[in-house]
Structure formats: structure tokens, C-alpha cells
Amino acid sequence: MIGDDIKAIAEQLKNYDGDEVRIMEVCGTHTAAISENGIPSMLSPKIKLISGPGCPVCVTVTAVIDKLVELSMRDDTIVLTFGDLIRVKGTNKSLADAKADRAHVKMVYSPMETVKMAENDPSHTYVFAAIGFETTAPVYAMVLEEAIAKGLDNLKLLTSIKTMPQVIRWVVKNGGGIDGFIAPGHVATITGSDIFKELSEELELPFVVSGFEGAQLLLTIYALTCMKGKKGIKNLYKSVVTPEGNVKAKELLNKYFESSDASWRGMGKIKGSGLVLKKEFEKYDAGSRDLDEDNMPAGCCCASVLVGKIKPSDCPMYGKNCTPDNAHGACMVSTEGSCYNYFVSGRK
């Protein structure tokens, strides 16, 4: 049961009649939690929630998929991937299509499985599709740490790792007018909340760091509604997020990765918005640098959806020739994708 204080907040959000407020949740897990809790049905039509570029699968360019497909076709190579990525189409094929053509693609639940598999089968090279944000990158660093400790030469990463602050600047500059951000809870756990403090000052917009419980998300939306037009940061996820973040995880990241420019689906190359393996670890890199090509299918509006220029349901392909079972855009594939969430939860 929810408490009376949350009920009161819910009541205010339902009856809100001020200026329109456009709030972006950057993190894909927030997108999923908002849908799961039925939050859009609880808000006044004057409060708009926009799903930003925080689902790692959704922002991956086709060049990365194409490279993984190419690797999986080699006799001596096995590509390991998380479930979501397997159905995302590259220029011609997805990894699922390649698998049906007898390419070597295996789905795993944890990147650490890569180490075990590579150790047990020295005759093949195991490539892990290491996509994600600051949140998953420390796990990839741990995979390398273990592979190096075990002296494995047959384990590589194909990385497509994005980082947060720069893309938010890009969205504010190129997007559809955002009044405030639900700052990504998982990312903030690693980076700390201070990076959003700086952003707030610079962009003159409010940021609220939130966890993933429905009640906390309601509070966050309420706080952002009140903060419209002001800069400032609130951390409602203090049990997990500190101002300086997870120092150990950051050290591990810095040991193996360095900052780089990164290509985002539909948005192009954004300076300093990614991580690549340092030169000294390049023998563990399956060819991740310069994967910039972005051959999105004609008519796909992923780019406008990701920055909040249009709602998923405004895309002419949405629900017609683009559905979760026959997805053209990555946003309709991933369970964290904005199109997928709109579709399965019946959001309008």
C-alpha cells in the first residue's frame, strides 16, 4: 500500500494545471519502471514524460552490429551477447539472423561467463559484445582483469560504451525543449551526483537523481514540476548515490578505458561521449574504434524519439510496420527502449 504523503503528491500531479512541464528520463531502467508503475496514467496532461537516450541498445549504431555479425561468421570466433542486442538489425542482418545462418552467436546472462568459456575452449576466440554506459563498463573491466590474470589470449571485447554528461548537453541543444531531467540512477551510482550539479549550473535546468521505485519516481516528477525554470539538483536516491560516486569502480574504469568520441544512433558523433580500451590493452579489442556508420532503415524516427522531438507513437512506422516482433528501430527491440515501452504498456 502507498502512504498518505504519496497519495497527496499523486493528487497534485493529477490536478496540475500550471505551464506545461517536459521532463526527460535519461535512463532506460527508469523508462521501464515508469511504464511498469503506470505513472503516465497518473499525471495531468500538462506533465509530459520524454524518454531520452539512455537505453544502451537503442543508441548503438549499425556499424557495431555489422562488425559483430562479421566476427560471428568467422570459423574461429564466437560472439557472446546479452539478450536485447541479439535482435537489433544492422545494415542487413541482426545477430539473430546471423545465428539462423549458423554463425557463432551465443546469448549469455553475465559477461563473466566469457572468461569461463574462453578458458575451457582455447581453440576459439570469444568476443563479448560490450555495449553499455558507465554502469556496465566496470564489469567489462573486471572481465579483462580476470582474463589477464588467467593469461587468456582468446578473449576480446567489441566495445560500444557511452558516457553520460556530454549527450545531455547535446539533447538540450538539439532536442525538443526539456524543462528538467530525471538523472539516471544507475549511472549516478558510479559517477556520483556531482556531475549533474555542474550540468545543472551550466544548462540552467533542474536535475533530480532518482531510484527506481514507483513512489520515488512520483516524488521526483513532483520535484521537477516545482523546479521548472530553476537550476538545481536534488538527490532522492541517497541510499545508493553519493556526491563522488563509486571510487573503486571509477579506478577500475580508468585502468582499462579512456575517454573517446562516440557515435550515437541517429545523433552522430558526440565529442567525449564514450569510452574505448586504452592502447596498451588493444590486443583485447576486437576492432571497436571508428565504428561510426549508422545505416538506419528509411523512415525510422529513432533519432527524433531519443531526443524527445517526437513521441514514439508519432513515428509513422510505430505499431504499423514496426512492432516488437518485427522491429525496425532499436528502440522497439530493447525492453528499455522508449518505443517498446510505449507499445507494450499502451502509452499514448
Next chain:
Amino acid sequence: MKITMAHGSGGESTSALIKDVFSKCFKNEILDKLEDSAVVTGSGKIAVTTDSFVVTPLIFPGGDIGRLAVCGTVNDLLMSGATPKYITCGAVLEEGLDIDLLDKVIASMAQTAEEAGVIIVSGDTKVIENRGAEPGLIINTSGIGFIDESKEPVGPFNLKDGDKLLVTGNLGDHHAAILGCRMGIENDIKSDCAPLGDIVGNLLADNIRVHAMRDVTRGGLGTVLNEFASASECNIEIDEESLPVDPSVKEFCGLLGLDPIYMGNEGKALIVVHKDDAQKALTIVKNAKYGANAQIIGQVIKDRSKNDDNYVILNTKLGGKRVVGLMYGEGLPRIC
């Protein structure tokens, strides 16, 4: 001892395997005749079903592929309002399969058949080459059950306005147990794999007006609700608060970003009953074997005009509403 291609040759090794493993466990006077087909008695309205089982690992917390193969088929018969009576067992064995393991699985199958009150009347084995690292086993079971024609027909097309929906226990246990095994995550989650004869038998014996039943397997409750809403052209409303989920399963789902509504069970059913019989039905199910955690979770709304194309609506704990759509993809864990 391991299974070799010789066990599938039809010669001496095949006979020995059948005698030492299958016949030993499945002993009954119909099967013992080892004839080309089993000749059984029965008449009237007959329910027939078939299902193949391919789970790995073969033995998992709370069950094994043998128990699963009996429960799956028995439960499918029960859901049509039939009393299960006979089942068959087709086993496809991979070269290299450990015979002791096979023996355990077949013994468990026999024990589950006895619990469910069915006789395994016919069987077949084949051996195939090993296709992967771990030698596997595929079991197909077909089942026959008899329907009491004096009772009202039961089926997904039969939902009436105001009917109450009841689930017979916690959601997602089997799915979480199997996934936990495969991922090597240590927890205390057990598969709920069980025959539901006691629950269904007691409801029908007490003349509860059961309108529809379906076992909640692959695709989970969400899929069953959508199938029912579509077959009966109605809306369904459920309350998140009332959905029974074991705390360990809830935690497991939270960790992996899975939704218990779309996770499979192997010993749970969604039962739709006349609204006036709902409380009595709940008491009966709670007192039956495997029904202790049953809950009434929602109701049928025959008027479709309110919810446009979204027919299954969930009232969230937070006070919101969301659509429970069809499941897409394979119910895969989210990545971060």
C-alpha cells in the same frame, strides 16, 4: 554407463534399456504387454493433448524433466475439464546421456504419474547423436482424458461479465528456478512443477461454476489473460496488489529486470469462476494440494467500449493503470 547409438539400434541393447529403465519404472498391465499400440477402455467425450519437453538442466530444484513431462500433459487435460487417464512417453536420448540420470528421470515420471492418477500406457525410445556439450534428453507425452458431459463446458470463450479470476499460487517459480540454475545464481527458488488434479477435481466436485481454466506456462499470466480476453471478446482488469509472488522470485526478477506476469509456471492455473462462487472457490483451492497461495486477482468486464484496443488492464500498487500486452521476444533479462 552412458547411452550409445547401439541403444537405439532396435537390437539387444535397446531391449535391455527398455527392460531395465522404462518397463521397470512404468510397470502396469497395459504397458507390460509391449504391443504395437495400447488398447484401453473408455467412451464419451474425450480430451487429447500432446506436448514435448526440452528443458535443461534435466534435473532442477523442485523437479526434473520426467515430472515436468507428466505434469504438463496432465494439467493440459485438466484445463479442458477432463479427468486425465492415460499418457504415453516418447523419449529421444542423446548419445552420451548418463543412464543413472535417465533412470532417475524415468522413476520420477512414474512417481508423478501415480500422484496424478494416470497410467503410462505406451512408450518409445530413440537415440540421436550428441548435438552439444551436455548430452540431452527430450520427452514427448500425449494424454487422454474423459469429460463429464453433465457439466457445463469449460473454455476461454466462456468468460462472463463480472466473473472473478483466481490464480492458484505464486507466479514465476518454475521460470526463475530454471533461469537461476542456468545462470549459476544461488538462491532457494524451487520449480512449482505439479499436477493440478486435486485443485480442479475439488472445484468441479463442489459444483463451482468454473467458466475457464488455463495452466500458466510459457508466456506467463499476461499471455493467458490476453488469450482469454481475445477468445471471449471482453476486458479483464487485475490488481497488482493481489498478484501472489514469492519474495525470492520477486527479488530475482528485480535483479534481472524480468516481470513475473510474463514468467512461466508448471503447477499454476488461472481459473475463471462465476462471481458468486469466487470466495467458495478460493477456499477450496487454498485447501487443495498445491493451492495454498491462491488469490483472487481481478475480474471480467464484458463491455469493451472503455479501453479501446487494450483489453487487459492492471491497476498498479502505486495507483496507476497500465496495459498488460502480449509478451514479445523471449522474456530476456535487461542488460543494466
